[in-house]
Amino acid sequence: MRAVASVLHLDLDAFFASVEQRDKPSLRGKPVVVGGVGGRGVVATASYEARQYGVRSAMSTREARARCPHAAFLSGRFDAYRETSTRVMELLRSVSPLVEPLSLDEAFVDLAQATLPDLEVPTVTAYAEELRGRVREVTGGLTASVGLGTSKFIAKVASELDKPDGLTVVTPGTERELLRPMQVTVIPGVGPATAERLRRAGIHTVEELERVTEDELVRLVGRAHGHSLFQLARAQDDRPVVAERETKSVSVEGTYDTDLTDRKLMEGLLTRQALGVGERLRKHGLSGRTVSIKVRLHDFTTLSRSTTLPSPTDSGPVIGRHARALLADLDTSGGVRLLGVGVSGLADWVQEDLFGEVEEGDDVPDLPEAPRSRGQWAPGMDVLHAELGAGWVWGSGKGVVTVRFETADTPPGPVRSFRADDPALSARSLRREED
Numbered sequence: 001m002r003a004v005a006s007v008l009h010l011d012l013d014a015f016f017a018s019v020e021q022r023d024k025p026s027l028r029g030k031p032v033v034v035g036g037v038g039g040r041g042v043v044a045t046a047s048y049e050a051r052q053y054g055v056r057s058a059m060s061t062r063e064a065r066a067r068c069p070h071a072a073f074l075s076g077r078f079d080a081y082r083e084t085s086t087r088v089m090e091l092l093r094s095v096s097p098l099v100e101p102l103s104l105d106e107a108f109v110d111l112a113q114a115t116l117p118d119l120e121v122p123t124v125t126a127y128a129e130e131l132r133g134r135v136r137e138v139t140g141g142l143t144a145s146v147g148l149g150t151s152k153f154i155a156k157v158a159s160e161l162d163k164p165d166g167l168t169v170v171t172p173g174t175e176r177e178l179l180r181p182m183q184v185t186v187i188p189g190v191g192p193a194t195a196e197r198l199r200r201a202g203i204h205t206v207e208e209l210e211r212v213t214e215d216e217l218v219r220l221v222g223r224a225h226g227h228s229l230f231q232l233a234r235a236q237d238d239r240p241v242v243a244e245r246e247t248k249s250v251s252v253e254g255t256y257d258t259d260l261t262d263r264k265l266m267e268g269l270l271t272r273q274a275l276g277v278g279e280r281l282r283k284h285g286l287s288g289r290t291v292s293i294k295v296r297l298h299d300f301t302t303l304s305r306s307t308t309l310p311s312p313t314d315s316g317p318v319i320g321r322h323a324r325a326l327l328a329d330l331d332t333s334g335g336v337r338l339l340g341v342g343v344s345g346l347a348d349w350v351q352e353d354l355f356g357e358v359e360e361g362d363d364v365p366d367l368p369e370a371p372r373s374r375g376q377w378a379p380g381m382d383v384l385h386a387e388l389g390a391g392w393v394w395g396s397g398k399g400v401v402t403v404r405f406e407t408a409d410t411p412p413g414p415v416r417s418f419r420a421d422d423p424a425l426s427a428r429s430l431r432r433e434e435d
């Protein structure tokens, strides 16, 4: 722990949904849900307007639809999210050489390495406020919540306190006071299983945790973790901000002599690859938050899709489940010649549950019915019409696709419907890397 509040944590608000609202003016100020839109889909994130109806990330899309039927349900545009993320990370790196991204929308910045006249609270506060303004500029209007503190732990806690669009500076010396009333799950490394173990010992809050001796903690959760829990309960956290390391990733892929067309077979292959990835992750003591699949189509077009989990995993079945969900959103009807699964992401920050059991067993997949391809027009995707210009897919079905013609730089635009095979209509941003 430092003597000054020079660790900054920045987290964009309702990230995917905010990018959608930026690029789709008719959705600004409205409930927006981004995630899997199919029958087994899960919410990745919801705009704050949708959260008022109780929609949360990781909830089934079915339940989200029940809670907020009038929300826009979009399947997500990862290229747009990645591009926006890059702009934010570049901005942060221009501020300090020590920037540690945790996910697409989140990073630590070490202000001790920035060029500030001093690191007193008023100075870092003003600086952080200015930085939030610059994030808004480089992202075309996205808001970020920022926390400042004497350690990573405190900065991260602080950025949550005034979300969305907030700034919280934890004055040096007040950390323990801040943490005491909070639930133990605020501590990095305390996930559901550890929280449950502590709860059974009557420990719910950090204050209660503080009263437990180190020996007792070691007895409850093991030596290594007992020690760090003892430290963190006292806001003792000396982990340095580590500039972006090379992204570690582990992947398994296979190429096939004949093009695969059977969806069930593809899912089975992905499942097997995912188990292999999980095994290798565990062998190397790694875990990651980002699960990706790579699919090479019969015409050598290579598609990649990824999803970011709320916490790192090294569990094959979990990776497999996400890989299959990603596949479900791709049109592979023309045949597939390569399939791969990978996990990446910087995993040594919050292990959701350092001492927890991996979620295995309950989740050996019952392979779903081969998901019906929803065709080319996913809700929310960018399209171009030969005469009417740029817009996005509002909905499709029964051979008809409805498009709203607007972009980030236009006012809310009109809605038109077309035949799904109308040659005037094409995709605008599907990621296609030619080999």
Ligand code: DCP
Pocket: 011, 012, 013, 014, 015, 016, 017, 043, 044, 045, 046, 057, 058, 103, 105, 106, 163, 164, 307, 308, 309, 310
């Ligand atoms: N994400 C995801 N699946 C999850 C959780 C998150 O795909 N289970 C994605 C969508 C989020 C993005 O990662 O937009 C960032 O995650 P955050 O936890 O920071 O959530 P948000 O930015 O959406 O909301 P908040 O305003 O709470 O930060």
Ligand code: MG
Pocket: 011, 012, 013, 014, 015, 105
């Ligand atoms: Mg966020």
